[in-house]
Amino acid sequence: MDGRVRIGAAALALAATLAGCGGTERTSPSPMRILDSPRDAAMREALAAGAPNVERIVSLSAAPTPSGLIVSAVGLPPTQGYWEAELVDAPRADPATLVLDFKLLAPLEPEPVGTQRSREVLAGRYFSRQDLTGISGIVVRGATDSRRITRQ
DSSP states (O other): OOHHHHHHHHHHHHHHHHHTTOOSTTTSOOHHHHHTOHHHHHHHHHHHTTOOBOSEEEEEEEEEETTEEEEEEEEEOSSTTOEEEEEEEOOOSSTTEEEEEEEEEOOSSOOOOOOHHHHOEEEEEEEETTTTTTOOEEEEEOSSOEEEEEOO
């Protein structure tokens, strides 16, 4: 078999495999379900009711992209089971500092504490160059601490 035939056979097998992944109500994405899923509604309600900040910020990083910046933070809640983490705009006194609260939803049932690593939750957010105009620092706040990064 020459290389082109093998590549074609592999592409056909991949297409057949991917075709088998869709087609059911559970897996076919509906734009309305994506934009208004029960999970999104729960997050909106929790944020409106004052969802808690993660207990502690473990790390904060920023990765440049060609069109902006991806800010990522790892937070540490008190137990396992916290979910739906988001970095949410917070009021700021200094217009040159972007302040974000690390929000997340509590577990639906009591969960064990577990190890630190098993409790860590990641949240990220993209900012375009336009979003960052005039911004020289980014702060992510938890309930007991915060982390800051500065733009060069």
